[in-house]
Amino acid sequence: MSPSGMECFVGPLGGVGHRVPTVPIGEGRITVADLGEFGLIAALAARMPQGPGTVIGIGDDAAVLAAPDSRVVATMDLLVEGRHFRRDWSGPVDIGGKAAAQSLADIAAMGAAPTALIVGLAVPSDLPVVWAEDLATGLAQECARAGASVAGGDIAEAATIVLAVTALGDLAGAAPVTRAGARPGDLVAVAGSLGHSAAGLALLRAGLAEPASLVAVHRWPRPPYDAGPEAARLGATSMIDISDGLGQDLGHVAAASGAGIDIESARLEPDQALRAAAAALGGLDPLDWVLAGGEDHALAVTFPPGTDLPERWVVIGQVDEGSGVRLDSRPSGRLSGWNHFR
């Protein structure tokens, strides 16, 4: 019947403290069914402190958030267990952190500063409460890194875990940077890592744990949020969050802008960790992860020619009069990234 959810949190206070006597001792054995809807919401809310921009947070029909710019930036990402994460490969703190990062990066990619998350969490009744609590911790930690907080949401029962994360953001007077403004002659630059998450996933699939830095990025990417507003200030003509792979996401920019993009492989030199992972996996070419791996949530931006870029921006190519994305002036199958439903 009807959900209500986090917005309805006015139930028993104290979360896990409110165990019914029939529940076995031991944190890990308390399930969400034991705690019930309102007890679970209280337990999660306790791990997600309210941020300064939150006028009304968890506990009413809806949250009320400051939107000082008089415009609000909004996006949603879904994470489905078995598709976007595996509980045997990632712990709940990591999954919460990754879920938050994924949506918050989309806000940064418009040139905005993240302000809040609204989180929907569908879980099985037999899920241990500590798992959900750790997920909330991860959500809150990544929010804090981005300057945002969790302001509301909903919970529901489902056979497998589904996370729906809406992120909101504020443009602080800037014009939103879309995918459609790239012009021939513009520089193409990237802030953040490329290919690390894909390499980490390949390692996990092969049962390997090293290089650990790559596995860590796969489990919990750390997008460079402040690079988004910085790019807007620097005059970015277009911007996108690299979620599906550099080649595919730049393809969206090229298509939306009616331009071509040529990227230079020499500027995308895989780092030591990627080379080590490629060697460990039997001699793969690590450049493939850089070109087609998603989920690091780097930002790819086009800037007017001659823009003086701070050090973290790496110029990787140029916009031209053509169409689509080319590698060293040629079309390349190595640029294909992730697609759903295939």
Next chain:
Amino acid sequence: MSPSGMECFVGPLGGVGHRVPTVPIGEGRITVADLGEFGLIAALAARMPQGPGTVIGIGDDAAVLAAPDSRVVATMDLLVEGRHFRRDWSGPVDIGGKAAAQSLADIAAMGAAPTALIVGLAVPSDLPVVWAEDLATGLAQECARAGASVAGGDIAEAATIVLAVTALGDLAGAAPVTRAGARPGDLVAVAGSLGHSAAGLALLRAGLAEPASLVAVHRWPRPPYDAGPEAARLGATSMIDISDGLGQDLGHVAAASGAGIDIESARLEPDQALRAAAAALGGLDPLDWVLAGGEDHALAVTFPPGTDLPERWVVIGQVDEGSGVRLDSRPSGRLSGWNHFR
């Protein structure tokens, strides 16, 4: 790996028109797997026209929406197949309409006007595209009724259908009406129907289709959105959307306000349709649906004593110095509503 979703819509245009030649003829046989992520997004976007408050809609990393009040109201509701809807009991247009109504009503319950939805849709690969298209039609129709539009979202693959609907709204300068402001002496009033959805569900469970008006409300409730801002203008001291049942939701108001609420059964007379349904189901008491049935998404509001209420508001009780909700001055088990995870 990474979702991207509606915010990434820059793929093949035209949706269903882009069939691959291997797909069997017949609308109903095209699946989301046939169409692919970007084709599906295009097909859905075509059914969800952009609203006037949408600065940037479907097609970028995030949407940008007008927030003229400099605050934004935000909420999310999850709908899980088999829990919140059944495909054999409700068609996709109804499910889309209901999903939208559920979240939009939470915006109205803060005293705000709905502006936009951000929709996450997790679906099986073999789902017919027409089902998803009809869902989008329902979402768009209910949005239009509320003065809002669908501005973005995400799609993903999942074994069962999960809908995550974030609604946003604008307060137009009004103070948000929370659950916490009810004061002893206030009137308790309701706008919208009570118990119709629960009666409709009971009819469906029994294999009955009449009274059809009740089944229709269960499939697609029609909350009185403009009653929310109207209540705020009339000086509402507290407000809640009835999603889990009148007794339970007024219990949230009582707890948050530190007050008691006494409702009078004589003011909650079940209407002719509810009486007919109760008779058809073997002599149930239809008042139980009115007291404990959720999902009609009526608004329950407390007003200062003596407030001159327009005709659609029905006074059903009064706030007092006590605690909890009472029926005719006594505690009653008939006031319990829906709970998750039990």
